Amino acid sequence: VDGFAQANILLLIMKELEKHKPEEFKNDPIDELVHTFIPHVEVVTTPDLEEVIAQVLAGQTALVVEQGSKVVLIDSREYPIRSPQEPDIERVVRGPRDGFVETIVFNLALIRRRVRDRSLVMEYVQVGKRSKTDVALVYIDSIADMENVKWLREKLEDISIDGVSMGEKTIEEFVFGRNYNPYPLVRYTERADTSSVHLMEGHILIVVDGSPSVMICPATFWHHLQHAEEYRQKPLVGAFLRFARFIAVTASLFLLPLWYTYATNEQLLSERWKFIGVKDHGELALIWQFLIAEIGIEILRMAAIHTPNALATALGIVSAIIIGDVAVQVGIFTHEVVLYVAVSAIGTFATPSYELSLANRIFRVFLLIMVAILQVPGLLIGITLWILLLVTTRTMNIPYLYPFIPFNPLDFKLVLLRSPVPYSNMRGHMLNPQDRTRQEDE
Incomplete structure (x- = not known):
């Protein structure tokens, strides 16, 4: 196929074959x-x-x-690639x-x-019947739970579709379902490095050709709050960064609904906390201000993605002038609305997982609407429904909130604190690893 084959390799092979005559082949040519x-x-x-046709394509x-x-079949392929960055x-x-x-070849080499x-x-x-996209299932067979490996392998083999147009996202929807x-x-x-660390813990990777994103399976709510920076600093600094990130994610979810509840029910505030209330309600109802601000920030985010880097600074300045x-x-x-929406947006952007930040943003809007309709009971009902959703969610038969619900003190300590590596002798229970010993006690 033109564009794939390396011409220098094929020329070398052709020159070598031209040196020989048919009568030189005595046995099976x-x-x-x-x-x-x-x-x-x-x-x-x-x-x-059929295999020949598939490999040529x-x-x-x-x-x-x-x-x-x-x-x-001679593998002389050279893919159009960009350098790792x-x-x-x-x-x-x-x-x-x-x-x-x-x-995919280079990604597997990095691992x-x-x-x-x-x-x-x-x-x-x-x-993919037509795209024939290469997908790699990566795991350490002396650590990973082989039941999970078998389940993922069967799910991948059962996918029946013409082509995997959106790469890893299509694979995820087929394998894990729960699309709503x-x-x-x-x-x-x-x-x-993040992928390799998770492999050592017993996770399984799904690597899809054509995508720079690797799927780590399974992943609970707490896995989406971890970041590589925590492990590049001292344990105390890493624990502080993790704690600050937890606060940011919590603020991104609950700050706006809580403030809206107090702003519309000022009798809930003591005299000492009256200053956080609304001084001027403005021309629009607060709920409409929140919804317009949320949609506006989302539009600005999309605009920033599609804006060339040279113009991104100008876009930020214009956005600050218009909105602020x-x-x-x-x-x-x-x-007050501008302040609290900005703080919530910062908490959203501080969330390590982009997918988790989007999910939290949806539930933040849901909580705002519940408060607008039912006031304080709406906030309580919304939070209860949110907790029920997370409690009933399972990823590869693992509770989504584990080790918080159900509670496991040893694993929860690993989630809450960034322990020094020399003292992290055992792997957690969550993934049911075959080998729980990370390092021997001295």
């Missing part, structure tokens, strides 16, 4: 070609014509010999800058570079 006359490493033979070169019983949404102050790319264990297994599955639950059941990462100043002056927003 195919075997002699492969073992003697083709100067290349990645060469296989197959009698299956995937970029390999087929060598057909007259009167031969097999076809020689640091992911935009998982930046760290210290740490490696090599992120995943769109080529293998960090996990040089003979137990590291990479199983390939082709998904906004909370993510897998964690996405573009960092090779002009909108207040004309009476669309009050100062």
Whole structure:
């Protein structure tokens, strides 16, 4: 296939074959070609014509010999690639800058570079009748729960679709279902070090060709709150960063609904806390101010994604002027609404998992609407429904809120604190690892 084959390799093979005459092949010409006359490493033979067609469409070169019983497949592919670079949404102050790319071979090489264990297994599955997308199931077979591996393998093999157009997201929807639950059941990462750490804990990776994002399975609510930066700093600093992130995520969910509840029910505030109430309700009802602000921030986020980097600064300045100043002056927003919406937005952007931040944003709007309709009971009902959703959600038969619900003190300590690595001797119970010992006690 033009664009895939490396011309220099094919020219070298052709020059070598031109040196020989047909009478030199004494026995099976195919075997002699492969073992003697083709100067290349990645060469296989197959009698299956369908496999030949599939491999040629995937970029390999087929060598057909007259009167031969097999076809020689030469892997001389060279994919169009970009060089590994640091992911935009998982930046760290210290740490490696090599992120995943769109080529599955290079992504698996980045993982293998960090996990040089003979137990590291990479199983390939082709998904899509027409696209024939390569999907790799990656795990350490001496650590990972093989029941989970079997379940994922069967789910991947059962996918029946023409093509995997949206890559890893299509795979996720087929494998995990629950498509109307906004909370993510897998964690996405573009960092090779993050993927490798999760492999060592007993997680399973799904790597899809054509995507720089790797799926980490399974992933609970707490996995989406972890960030590589916590493990690049001292344990105390890492614990502080994690605690600050928990506060930010909590604020992104509950700050606006709580303030709205107190603003519309000022009798709930003592005299000492009256200052957090509304000084001026503005021209619009508070609920409409919140909804307009939420939609406006989402539009600005989408605009920032589609804006070239050179214009992103100008977009931020214009947004600050329009939302922060002009909108207040004309009476669309009050100062308090701008403040609390901004703090909630910062908490949303501080959430390590982009998918979790979107789910939390949806439930924040849901809580605001519940408060607008039912006041204080609406807030309590909304929070109760949110907790029930998380409690009843399971990812690969693991409770989504584990180890908080059901409570496991040892595993919960791992979630809450960033323990020093020399004292982290055992793996957690959640993934049911075959080998729970991370390091031997001295």
